[in-house]
Amino acid sequence: MPAPQAALANGYQIHALEWDCVHEPAVVHPMATLIPALLAHAERRSAAGRPVSGTDLLLALSLGVEIAAMIGAASKSVMKFFRPATCGGFGVVAGLGSMEGLNADTMMHAFGIQYGQTSGTMQAHVEGSLLLGLQVGFNGRAGLTSVDLAMAGLTGPQQVLTGMYGYYKLFETEHDIPGWWPRLGREWQITRLSHKPFPSGRLTHAAVDAIQQARAELGFGPDDVQSMSASVPPLTHRLVGRPDIADPAPNYARLCIPYVSAITLIDGACGPEAFAAGRLRDPAVHALAARISVSLDSNPDVNALWPQHFVIELRDGRRWERRIETPIGHPDNPLSRERHLAKFRKCWAIGGMAAEGGEALIGQVDSLEQCSDVANLARMLARN
Structure with missing residues (x-):
């Protein structure tokens, strides 16, 4: 080619x-x-x-x-x-x-x-x-x-x-x-x-981060959620504040706070399987997404992405609230090497590549400054 x-x-x-x-x-x-x-x-x-x-x-x-x-x-x-x-x-x-x-x-x-x-x-x-x-x-x-x-x-x-x-x-x-x-x-x-921990629009990651924190602190499941609200800056609202729709295109769902939040409330995380055809049509996901609202805050900066403010109301009356300024993956809140490698290995496996080839590529990247011909990287990335 x-x-x-x-x-x-x-x-x-x-x-x-x-x-x-x-x-x-x-x-x-x-x-x-x-x-x-x-x-x-x-x-x-x-x-x-x-x-x-x-x-x-x-x-x-x-x-x-x-x-x-x-x-x-x-x-x-x-x-x-x-x-x-x-x-x-x-x-x-x-x-x-x-x-x-x-x-x-x-x-x-x-x-x-x-x-x-x-x-x-x-x-x-x-x-x-x-x-x-x-x-x-x-x-x-x-x-x-x-x-x-x-x-x-x-x-x-x-x-x-x-x-x-x-x-x-x-x-x-x-x-x-x-x-x-x-x-x-x-x-x-x-x-x-910012290195993404989740395969969705970066501006949805504060919602995933917030939900994971809330679940860890309060110990609830998706059926316990009465409502969730997100208040976000204008650019964030324009890019990912879109409403959930039935059977969305994968790229639409990846850029939708209500859909990504519903997935995270149900699964505890948001992975690539969340955007498979069957999941995109899952009525349980869309029913929960209908209880998630996104509103515009008063941030005057037209290019601001953060902070984002979240409120989760539970059916038992408990209320959780959090302001997220640097979601996980931000350079000031970076992924660990272990999470980077776990993400790489998952992508490598999704691509149907042999595990030993992935480990060899990790070693090559770690020693990239000693590499005399980076075309070797491309060869290692090619499916046999």
């Missing part, structure tokens, strides 16, 4: 389960575009006798996250386009430019060519269609193609972000790019990613 098509296919696969990491201030999933494009490019370089080392891959990943996160987080307007796709593509250009050692002019043209291909509609998010993950793949493919074209001598516009018809004029409105320039490379944004 050609490298651009591999970037598309694997970008879709990474984002499809809503289990990939996210930069919360930017509302960007940078690794879903970056890793497929960088590994695809590393494979073709390896085939040409120009292998990419582990340290070069780590640098490319770090720079790609830095640029994707900056472009997203610098926006001060309400999100109108799907930033994991739009910003993610620019991150791919930055990462590949680092990997290839591009000079400033070629890099500038690559960004310009990428801008001409930038896309990502929020309508797929609203409806929960499969285009949601495809858009991530589209922009990963576009980023790789943009670098190829720039290296071949094609040119693109220069004022990509702030020009008359630049990114912030068309895709966003207000921005603070000047405020972000001094921050680049100071606190690497790759260290500020």
Whole structure:
């Protein structure tokens, strides 16, 4: 498969389960575009006798996250386009430019060519269609193609972000790019990613976290719940405050606080099996979801995700209340290595891969700085 098509296919696969990491201030999933494009490019370089080392891959990943996160987080307007796709593509250009050692002019043209291909509609998010993950793949493919074209001598516009018809004029409105320039490379944004413990929209995770805390403290079951309410900031309400519906599409359910909360109240957790066809039609889940309400709080920040406030009323009169500011997986409340590895092993098993291959991959990633050819990672990820 050609490298651009591999970037598309694997970008879709990474984002499809809503289990990939996210930069919360930017509302960007940078690794879903970056890793497929960088590994695809590393494979073709390896085939040409120009292998990419582990340290070069780590640098490319770090720079790609830095640029994707900056472009997203610098926006001060309400999100109108799907930033994991739009910003993610620019991150791919930055990462590949680092990997290839591009000079400033070629890099500038690559960004310009990428801008001409930038896309990502929020309508797929609203409806929960499969285009949601495809858009991530589209922009990963576009980023790789943009670098190829720039290296071949094609040119693109220069004022990509702030020009008359630049990114912030068309895709966003207000921005603070000047405020972000001094921050680049100071606190690497790759260290500020939230790693998802649950395969659902990140903004549903405070609800899962709250329910797990409440169950541990009060010891109740789903039949004991009279009602649950969530009060959330405007952006959170717009993205995941949607009502539960009968037989939703998996991507719709993953982005629905009432559905995800009902699953967690019943199962005690939210895993990939919660979005299987039979479960999505389960009347018990939807009956409980009908007792869960989501309301808009008074937070004035149009890009705020937290805090979220939860109240659970039990039939016996007990009432549990909690304000969640940094749900599990946040960089200030990180997953343990054990939870990271458990998540990886579950994904690996879902993919039908042999357990020993997964353990070998863990070892390779742990020693990535000593790796002389990261195309080996791609080979280890391929199903035999």
